[in-house]
Amino acid sequence: MDLTKTTPRSAGEMMLGIVQLARVTDKAKALAHGTIGEYKYDCPMDHDFFAYLGMDSQAFLQIVKDAKSDAEIEAYVKTFVARKDPRNLEAFNKRWLSTAPTGESLKHFEELRSKIAPSRTDVVSWPDLLDLEEGRTVAHRELARA
Numbered sequence: 001m002d003l004t005k006t007t008p009r010s011a012g013e014m015m016l017g018i019v020q021l022a023r024v025t026d027k028a029k030a031l032a033h034g035t036i037g038e039y040k041y042d043c044p045m046d047h048d049f050f051a052y053l054g055m056d057s058q059a060f061l062q063i064v065k066d067a068k069s070d071a072e073i074e075a076y077v078k079t080f081v082a083r084k085d086p087r088n089l090e091a092f093n094k095r096w097l098s099t100a101p102t103g104e105s106l107k108h109f110e111e112l113r114s115k116i117a118p119s120r121t122d123v124v125s126w127p128d129l130l131d132l133e134e135g136r137t138v139a140h141r142e143l144a145r146a
Contacts (some may be wrong), residue, residue, distance in 0.1 A: 001035065011045065044105070
């Protein structure tokens with residue numbers, strides 16, 4: 001995976017029934033090969049993902065470095081995913097994809113959104129903003145009315 005030439009998979013892409021895993025895996029592979037470019041492995045989104053699954057980000061990175069195949073990486077992660085109730089995973093996925101940033105994260109989010117797509121005020125989550133930034137289509141949503 002060379003993230004100096006391409007983008008990681010979307011945070012919304014499912015892998016083993018959970019969002020963010022495919023993206024984290026792509027960034028780990030790129031870091032392991034020295035081709036991560038401007039991307040950050042174990043950024044705050046990754047950190048929260050690892051915390052949810054109870055995984056150590058550096059241990060995962062080592063698994064990725066040592067793996068001979070994607071199947072080995074998936075086998076390692078399956079042990080963590082299997083500990084989660086399917087309803088809990090579903091709730092995590094939904095929350096992950098829709099939670100709006102707050103505090104300093106919100107300020108950074110709004111600055112980035114104004115650069116990428118200033119007219120897309122309907123985009124209120126990091127996964128959607130990252131998809132826009134990386135050239136993926138993000139469906140328009142109705143804004144909630146107060």
